[in-house]
Amino acid sequence: MGMMWNAMDLLFGGRNVIADTAHVWRENAEASGQRAVQMQSAALEQLAAEYARPRQSWFDGFVDGLNRLPRPMLALSVLGLFGMAMHDPVWFAARMQGLALIPEPLWWLMGVVVSFYFGARHQAKTQSFQRDMMTTAARVPQVVQQIQAIENTAKPDNPALAEWRSLADHGAATK
Known part of the structure; x- marks a missing residue:
């Protein structure tokens, strides 16, 4: 050969x-x-x-808190309008007549402002989510190594444990 x-x-x-x-x-x-x-x-x-962020100052925390207010305020305001429509229909009708007097271009401008606000907020939240996902994904190899280490420590032969498992399996089979 x-x-x-x-x-x-x-x-x-x-x-x-x-x-x-x-x-x-x-x-x-x-x-x-x-x-x-x-x-x-x-x-x-x-x-x-x-996506690394420096530590936030108290001002950053305050502004972040203010940025979280508009969405709940809008939702609660709409619910409040429903409540006022049931509680005082005349007051509600007067306010809605006032809204009917707002010119259409102003409604378009309002739509643009709200869209930009929520669009920017959505983008910031998406980037924060991606940053968190990258941090988690970067830890995957470490977690895999830890799982392998745990599995390797459970592999040594233990005659007493093997006998106990066989008795437990035999007992489960006879039931």
């Missing part, structure tokens, strides 16, 4: 012609996996750096 290998090495220069030829038509799965891991790691590092 050694002579055949020497003859093949002499003919083909010690290369695996089949493997070299296969790489022309099929990607190397192991190299592809390594590239994918490197690309994902680089993307996670880039996103983590992009």
